[in-house]
Amino acid sequence: xxxxxxxxxxxxxxxxxxxxxxxxxxxxxxxxxxxxxxxxxxxxxxxxxxxxxxxxxxxxxxxxxxxxxxxxxxxxxxxxxxxxxxxxxxxxxxxx
Numbered sequence: 001x002x003x004x005x006x007x008x009x010x011x012x013x014x015x016x017x018x019x020x021x022x023x024x025x026x027x028x029x030x031x032x033x034x035x036x037x038x039x040x041x042x043x044x045x046x047x048x049x050x051x052x053x054x055x056x057x058x059x060x061x062x063x064x065x066x067x068x069x070x071x072x073x074x075x076x077x078x079x080x081x082x083x084x085x086x087x088x089x090x091x092x093x094x095x096x
Contacts, residue, residue: 001062003028003061003062003065003066004065004066006024006028006031007021007024007025007028007062007066008024009021009024009066010066010067010068011066011067011068011071011089012067012068012070012071013068013070013071013074014070018089018093018094021066021067022090025062025063025066026038028062029059034055034059037055037056037059037081037082037083038059038082038083038086039083040083041083042056042081042083047081056081056082056083059082060080060081060082060085063082063085063086063089064076064085067089071089071092074092075088075089075092
């Protein structure tokens with residue numbers, strides 16, 4: 001699925017467009033009932049469930065592909081989950 005067809009805004013440091021990007025991305029995830037991947041910290045059971053891992057990696061890919069290279073360089077972390085990147089992005093743009 002092409003994320004850019006659903007989230008036409010690329011998250012960018014220079015554009016100051018976090019709120020607009022967040023609204024599009026949140027609506028996209030909600031359409032598919034995947035909200036829990038962004039709102040709830042994954043459990044050990046989640047991380048062992050192949051179906052959960054597949055969905056989470058898909059969301060993670062969508063996140064990375066909807067942001068600029070500069071944003072990716074700031075928020076990318078090894079062994080990330082969609083939840084960890086979502087909250088890292090929020091913290092970066094909301095000054096937490």
